[in-house]
Amino acid sequence: MNGKKCIEVDVLPRRNSRPICNCCEKPAPLYDSLNKRRFEFIPLWGFSVFLVYLMRRVQCSDCGVRIERVPWARGKRELTDTYQQFLAHWAKKLPWKEVAASFHTSWEKVFHAVEYVVQWGLEHRDLSNITAIGVDEIAWRKGHKYLTLAYQIDAGKTRLLWIGKDRTVKTFLGFFRFFGEQRSQALKFICSDMWKPYLKVIEKKAGQAIHILDRFHIAAKLNKAIDEVRADEHRQMKKAGHEPVLKNSRWCLLKRKENLAEKQEIKLKEILRYNL
Template identity: 55%
Template sequence: MLIQTILNRIEKQPGFVYERCKLRQDGRLTLEITLRPKRGSRPICSGCGRKGPGYDTLAQRRFEFVPLWGILVFFLYRPRRVDCPRCGKAKVEKMPWARGKNRLTTTYAWFLATWAKRMSWKEVAVSFMTSWDSVVRSVKMAVEWGLANRDLEGVTAIGTDEICWRKRTKNKFVTLVYQLDAGKKRLLWIGPNRTTKVFRSFFDWFGPERSGKLKFVCSDMWKPYLRVIAEKAVNAVNVLDRFHVASHMSKAIDQVRAEETRELKAKGKEPVLTKSRWCLLKRPENLTDNQVDKLKDLLACNLKTIRAYLLKEDFQRFWDYVHPGWAGFFLDKWCTRTMRSRLKPMKKVAKMLRAHRPLLLNWFQAQGEIDLGCVEGFNNKAKVITKRAYGFRTYDMLKIALYHSLGDLPMPKFTHRFC
């Protein structure tokens, strides 16, 4: 079977013909495929998209196509200029296999963008013998097309959080908003920094009509987020992320453990809390055998850290309740016991939970309706993307990478799928 026949099957170009194929050995093995317009066909103006009379022919151009068996493939074509009466000047014709002045064929650009979801951009460039810039342009093209063609209807549940994407800079955080509906979980929006103004701009972009249809909004206890949600999503139930509650408790236990360790060392007592951090922070079912033995020894001691640990484990019963009334009763009792514990970090957590009591009880209303663990899962994926790229220098590059990997953006239909 001729290569022209295969290309006509999977990559047919309307108005053009694959004229000939030539294999060349010029430092690297390349396959050059020459195209020509069909006889009698008129060129299409790249400005207005209408056919017009030909003006002249430009020099031959090379367009990169998908490599074949490790052989570089190029399309060769001499573009025509169109004497367009509507545009009022001569324009280069529109070529169906490439966009504008891009020397990558559209098919190859989508091929690179698809592989860029599975590997780092550098690995894609090396694997397919192209430049890193070509991969970046391909990903950017895919993101722009996907954002312009995605469907934003039917969004009823969202979650928001921030991640730190670089260190030692003023604007080191970005605000991320995810869709959490059953069967449709994706990154919806990215904003620079984590201010009230930035988060309000999401709802301005999302629109008052879509914001009014939101049923659930999952967030942490940061006040700017809570204020904007109460202002913009008036019909939504604001649910506090369970992970952030557990995170505050873990930090409190770690603080109690660190302070008590210093006290024991100052008094010359046995440092029993040394190397015990993860024994106290991990869930009991996730402990290793050595950590289980270490925890048993610690539970036999009368330590402030153990009292904090037992309070944390006791609070886990809060999430097992079904009725919010009984959960609220348990929360009040737990906060009272914690306030009497004389453990300042744990008392701080108790005060915080009391202040956000209604939002905590909203968790039972949303339970079963949305996946409340998705926000942290998406955050972990976002951090992996930034680490895989060894950090992004600009916010725009970070935005493109996160939309590309987490945005679940649509793709145009092709006659052939490469991967």
């Protein structure tokens, strides 16, 4: 094909076998034969490989005249299921352009292969027994454009469950609509950052779950609180005529106790004695 050498493998139906109806997937009497179709298989020794098959039609008692169902490909796809799985497997490891170049195929075919495998996976995935989820946002493109991502984070099973555009209340409500009320009510733990729209939706849709806030934001809030208390104490001490020992002591207060130099430790003890 296109001047390129390829391997063509003729596929013949078993003698006297009854074709399968593509619609109801039951065997049915043969109606007629159509044209030959080529289905692309995994390349071998650098050659493209095609299965060549004369498609038949069935006279199905339930569905009428239908095309037959073949076990190696779905619908009108040119690629065999095996080849699509093969391309999707490599598309996980390499940029899609690289996959296309490596196996002498097009970017579009790699894209359709991934689409097919993802679709199959979504249709067959099991969403039972999810007790812990996490939500986070990622920036995409330039300018403040975000996606909301929801993950399952149960021990031993972490996976991406859902992606939504933006990071609004409406976005995250979309996750719970997809997830369903029953599953949402069965959630025991939800982990998120302190982004207000997420907090609102979590309270509304899964208020029974223990809500865990991420460490980064808690630490940031805690640092801010310490800073405020320290500044306040400093002002009061200065007002009362004390030496302003708390000034520039923020890092001292935040440091681990075992890491403090002796001098700093004494200073801290003094502060504790007089201020707390």
